Amino acid sequence: MANSTTVTDVSLETTFLGHKLSNPFMNASGVHCMTTKELDEMANSNAGAFITKSATSIERAGNPEPRYYSVPLGSINSMGLPNKGIDYYLEYVLKRQENFPNAGVIFFSVAGMSVDENIKLLQKIQDSSFSGVTELNLSCPNVPGKPQVAYDFELTKEILTKVFAFFKKPLGIKLPPFFDFAHFEIMSNILNQFPLTYVNSINSIGNGLYIDVESESVVIKPKNGFGGLGGEYVKPTALANVRAFYTRLNPNIKIIGTGGIRTGQDAFEHLLCGATLLQIGTELHKEGISIFDRVEKELKDIMAKKGYKSIDEFRGKLNSL
Structure with missing residues (x-):
């Protein structure tokens, strides 16, 4: 029997924390969210939601430039958390919340340089009237001299307890990629002890190296050219992490899938692995906010072909051989 589902039958509507979102797409923190102008553009785009730049206590210039470089299969960056400081973003989201009370859910990202700074940042949000969702970034791979917190399991547990x-x-929480079943198990056992709303997986794959053969040189300045990889390079790792956590975490901890989403098919694969929301980074940086129109259309086309009218019909239902 021919499949009679048409694109007009397909809904990408997604519920997150009781908020109905028109679709599961967002920006990845760090992309198109540095200034209020960029945040306004995200808010007015076809994305279902948006997140702010990971904020520190005070404004940070970040690493010296060039610190981001587009490569054929993605990107390499060592930004070093440049941001305008928590007060800048908090003022923006509070104003937006007040002016657009029914505009869905706002995500607010923080990334302290120490346990104490993380506590202070979160204390400030707790004491404010912010009613959205906070993301604690435990996985910034590009601050010289600072290891990724989430690779230290005891420290991760200590921070979440505090x-x-x-x-x-x-x-x-935003996590770096893990590469070992033992690490998926250990991290999941820790995270399942806490009332987390979601896990965002993955941040860039840390400390890759890209070489320009013409100049026989690295392409970014910080850390002698070592930087986080994003884009197509990282999709298989991202899918593996989304799947590993989806199958191990309490069902009330949702998964945000990030890494290598360039097309509707990439989005479909992340959803099939169990993601509820999807963040786009490298490709949003390359293409601009019109990417949301394109990937939504492509995802709807795939779903219509397969006879799916809603994401819930296939989310998490990846087949094994």
Whole structure:
């Protein structure tokens, strides 16, 4: 029997924390979210939601330039957390919340340079009237001299214990990629002990190296050219992490799938692995916010061909051989 589902039958509507979003797409923190102008553009785009730049206590210039470089299969960057500081972004989201009370959910990202700074940043959000979702970035791979927190399992548990002692608002965490089943198990066992709203997986694959053969040189300045990889390079790793956490975490901890989403098919694969929301980074940087129109259309086309009218009909239902 021919499949009679048409694109007009397909809905990408996604529910997150009781908010109905028109689709599961967002920007990845760090892309198109540095200034209020960029945040406004994200808010007015076809994305279902948006997230702010990971904020530190005060403004940071980040690493010396060039620190981002587009490569054929993605990107390499060592940004070093440039941002305008928490007060800049908090003022923006509070104003937006007030002016557009029914505009869905706002995601607010923070990334302290130390445990104490993370606690102070989250304390500030807890004491504010912010009613969206906070993301604690435990996975910035590009700050010289600072290891990724989430690769230290004991420290991760210590931070989350301290955070949830006072933080009562919805909180998700951004994780780096893991590459070992033992690490998926250990991290999941830790995360399942806390009332997390979501896990965002993955941040860029840390410390790749890209070489320009003509000049026999690296292409970015910080850390002698070592930087986080994004884009097509990382999709298989991202899918593996989304799947590994989807099958191990409590079902009330949602997964945001990030890494290598360039087409509707990439989005479909992330959803099939169990993601609820999807963040686009490298490709948004390359293409601009019109990417959301394109990937939504492509995802709808795939779903219509397969006879799916909603994402819930296939989310997480990846087949094994």
